[in-house]
Amino acid sequence: MSQMLSWSNISSPLAVWLMVFFVIVFMGILIYAAIMKKDQVHDLSGKALDEQDLLLEHEYDGIKELDNALPPWWKNLFYVSLIFGVIYMLIYHTFQVWNLPEAEYVKELKEAGLFQDTTAPESPSNAKPVLSETEQKESMLKAGKQVFMVNCVACHAPDGGGAVGPNLCDEYWIHGNTKAEIIHIINEGVLEKGMISWKTMLSADRIEQVAEYIMSLQGTTPANPKEPQGIKVDKS
Numbered sequence: 001m002s003q004m005l006s007w008s009n010i011s012s013p014l015a016v017w018l019m020v021f022f023v024i025v026f027m028g029i030l031i032y033a034a035i036m037k038k039d040q041v042h043d044l045s046g047k048a049l050d051e052q053d054l055l056l057e058h059e060y061d062g063i064k065e066l067d068n069a070l071p072p073w074w075k076n077l078f079y080v081s082l083i084f085g086v087i088y089m090l091i092y093h094t095f096q097v098w099n100l101p102e103a104e105y106v107k108e109l110k111e112a113g114l115f116q117d118t119t120a121p122e123s124p125s126n127a128k129p130v131l132s133e134t135e136q137k138e139s140m141l142k143a144g145k146q147v148f149m150v151n152c153v154a155c156h157a158p159d160g161g162g163a164v165g166p167n168l169c170d171e172y173w174i175h176g177n178t179k180a181e182i183i184h185i186i187n188e189g190v191l192e193k194g195m196i197s198w199k200t201m202l203s204a205d206r207i208e209q210v211a212e213y214i215m216s217l218q219g220t221t222p223a224n225p226k227e228p229q230g231i232k233v234d235k236s
């Protein structure tokens with residue numbers, strides 16, 4: 001993690017030095033310009049200038065502009081912040097004499113023995129929990145139920161008892177009760193009977209989940225079961 005945090009690892013050393021170079025050149029130009037600029041209230045010999053000397057040439061509707069110098073406190077603050085910025089960059093980024101806050105935090109965590117490297121894939125506390133088969137099945141049915149509740153209840157009723165669509169809890173099936181047959185009918189639909197083709201609306205995963213869920217409804221007793229449709233098939 002601390003590796004990720006250090007700036008010099010993501011930029012090449014050359015890029016860092018180029019940046020330092022440009023910042024120094026930029027600062028040099030600014031400072032040179034500031035020194036060379038004539039002092040506008042007094043000239044170089046200290047003689048006070050009058051307003052005429054400060055008047056800029058342009059004029060709009062009688063409004064004229066004086067080329068006043070910026071107040072010294074403003075300029076000094078600017079130079080100080082520039083110098084501070086360069087020193088900061090050299091110390092924290094270029095030479096990494098001191099740590100940036102996040103690295104400092106990690107270091108303190110390590111010292112306190114509280115650090116967990118969340119980026120290391122092999123750390124056991126971090127490994128993805130391996131689901132047991134029953135847990136996998138449970139999460140599949142849970143996901144399938146969600147898909148069913150959102151998309152299918154309008155025609156098959158919340159408990160699968162059937163409405164426009166057939167009862168999915170009984171032993172009678174129009175299109176078969178194996179997983180493959182159920183997935184097929186969900187994918188393709190029976191448009192002329194009102195069963196939509198879902199393959200463009202649900203992902204293959206979702207369709208498998210809802211198929212599992214429908215199979216889990218076998219043998220349950222819905223509140224208002226629709227009369228049997230299709231032929232009687234043994235539980236698959």
Ligand code: HEC
Nearest residue numbers: 151152155164165166173174175176185190193194195210
């Ligand atoms: C607009 C109404 C409607 C919706 C919504 C609907 N179905 Fe159906 N479904 C039907 C009808 C009608 C049939 C019967 C088709 C036939 O008679 O061949 C059917 C049949 C089925 C069958 C075959 C049943 C059998 O007896 O072979 C399955 C499985 C099924 N639907 C699953 C689903 C799933 C899963 C969803 C949601 C993703 C869903 N249906 C959404 C109307 C609908």
